[in-house]
Amino acid sequence: MGSRTPLPDANARSHPEIREAVAKLCARFPGPYWQALDRSRSYPLEFVSALTEAGWLSILIPEEYGGAGLDLSAACAVLEEIHRSGANGAACHAQMYTMGVILRHGSPAQKAKYLPEIAKGALRLQAFAVTEPDSGTDTTRITTFARREGDRYIVHGQKIWISRAEHSDLMLLLCRTTAREEAARPTEGLSVLIVDLRDAVGNGLTIRPVRTMLNHATTELFFDGLEVPAANLIGEAGKGFPYILDGMNAERILIAAECIGDGRFFVDRASAYAKEREVFGRPIGQNQGVQFPIARAHVGIEAADGMVARAAALFDAQLPCGSEANMAKLLASEASWAAADMCVQTHGGFGFAEEYDIERKFRETRLYQVAPISTNLILSHVATHVLGLPKSF
Ligand SMILES: Cc1cc2nc3c(=O)[nH]c(=O)nc-3n(C[C@H](O)[C@H](O)[C@H](O)COP(=O)(O)OP(=O)(O)OC[C@H]3O[C@@H](n4cnc5c(N)ncnc54)[C@H](O)[C@@H]3O)c2cc1C
Numbered sequence: 001m002g003s004r005t006p007l008p009d010a011n012a013r014s015h016p017e018i019r020e021a022v023a024k025l026c027a028r029f030p031g032p033y034w035q036a037l038d039r040s041r042s043y044p045l046e047f048v049s050a051l052t053e054a055g056w057l058s059i060l061i062p063e064e065y066g067g068a069g070l071d072l073s074a075a076c077a078v079l080e081e082i083h084r085s086g087a088n089g090a091a092c093h094a095q096m097y098t099m100g101v102i103l104r105h106g107s108p109a110q111k112a113k114y115l116p117e118i119a120k121g122a123l124r125l126q127a128f129a130v131t132e133p134d135s136g137t138d139t140t141r142i143t144t145f146a147r148r149e150g151d152r153y154i155v156h157g158q159k160i161w162i163s164r165a166e167h168s169d170l171m172l173l174l175c176r177t178t179a180r181e182e183a184a185r186p187t188e189g190l191s192v193l194i195v196d197l198r199d200a201v202g203n204g205l206t207i208r209p210v211r212t213m214l215n216h217a218t219t220e221l222f223f224d225g226l227e228v229p230a231a232n233l234i235g236e237a238g239k240g241f242p243y244i245l246d247g248m249n250a251e252r253i254l255i256a257a258e259c260i261g262d263g264r265f266f267v268d269r270a271s272a273y274a275k276e277r278e279v280f281g282r283p284i285g286q287n288q289g290v291q292f293p294i295a296r297a298h299v300g301i302e303a304a305d306g307m308v309a310r311a312a313a314l315f316d317a318q319l320p321c322g323s324e325a326n327m328a329k330l331l332a333s334e335a336s337w338a339a340a341d342m343c344v345q346t347h348g349g350f351g352f353a354e355e356y357d358i359e360r361k362f363r364e365t366r367l368y369q370v371a372p373i374s375t376n377l378i379l380s381h382v383a384t385h386v387l388g389l390p391k392s393f
Helices: 018-024 029-039 045-053 072-084 093-097 097-106 107-119 241-277 289-318 322-352 358-369 377-384
Strands: 125-129 145-149 151-162 170-176 190-196 206-210 220-229
Touching: 018 072, 029 358, 045 097, 072 093, 072 220, 072 241, 093 097, 093 125, 093 241, 097 107, 097 190, 107 220, 145 170, 151 170, 151 190, 170 241, 190 206, 190 220, 190 358, 241 289, 241 322, 241 358, 322 358, 322 377
Parallel strands: 125 170
Antiparallel strands: 145 151, 151 220, 170 190, 206 220
16 A cells, blocks of 8 residues: 555644634634724724734735735635634725735835835725725726826825725725726726825815724715825826736635634534523524534535635735635635524524624625625626626626
């Protein structure tokens, strides 16, 4: 008999030290902390500061700029553990990956100016402004326009659903610098500007919070003659669309990891409750009608986790990963939602009680079938780009 390659340990998780340290930090921010913020729709400042101080939000920044220079799979482990603990990384996840646009497409001067400060936590780059009320997912139809005048751009337009704009120093803005009709192709004529929100607010930029069913610090933005230095243009004018697309792959994979964390939170909570809650003289989890949905949710999360790991590995190897990033986000967001529904059902009436955190997490995890890209748009990508079916739009 020849020697066999050992089978991977099914229970082994990547980056165990990272997971342990993040879980320890999150334990300082238990359910009541999140419940109080949720009630008042307030930003988790103390939690974000603790993550920043511990260096978790700068792990993707290369060491030469003061970050930890770790890969995306390490960042996935951080966000998964945050979500598994019952916390919500959405308040700060963009600080991890939005800088990737500057890192990959910024000038040496922009990298030197911003990346070390972002790595230190002295500058917050939490906001990424793409979506507009009239364009929806059809990004090439955005109309926010930056007109060049000498050494600055003058910006007019409107954005919607721009999260964390009130809790960020900088924002990446996708806008048109050539009208769609005048561009050679719809994807051309789009540019990315770094907006310094500290100067912009009240000087051509108005931020208005949008209250939503979850505590997400999202806003709408109104640009009325905002001046942005031309030195803040990333890369080439009119060529910004691909810059944001490759940032979106990282975003989708990391958000998929958050969904995996949510799913594990729901499975953990449901399993614990089903073991301890006794009805008809026995634990409810002894009934297969209760235990099978928990087991099914676990199976769904494990399967989705495999796709998240595959997408992250491709990203880290700098290989094309657009389809895998999309598929990972679709599978993980659907698996976490199924787990959320199962967890409410397992808890009966207590699934609706604020103090159990289930209803809050249920609302929070629902977002990810819509943002940052909705399920239908992912299916459309897979149908046309992977399977070669005719385009419907
Ligand atoms: C809480 C929250 C935070 C957000 N944060 C940010 C942010 O920080 N920055 C940012 O830029 N954006 C942000 N977004 C916006 C988010 O990315 C969009 O809401 C999302 O991409 C969907 O776009 P839309 O809302 O315009 O939906 P639409 O494009 O109007 O689509 C509506 C529905 O129709 C479906 N649909 C549309 N066209 C088709 C088609 N051809 N075939 C089949 N189905 C179709 C979609 O799948 C969707 O279900 C956020 C949104 C929310 C709710």
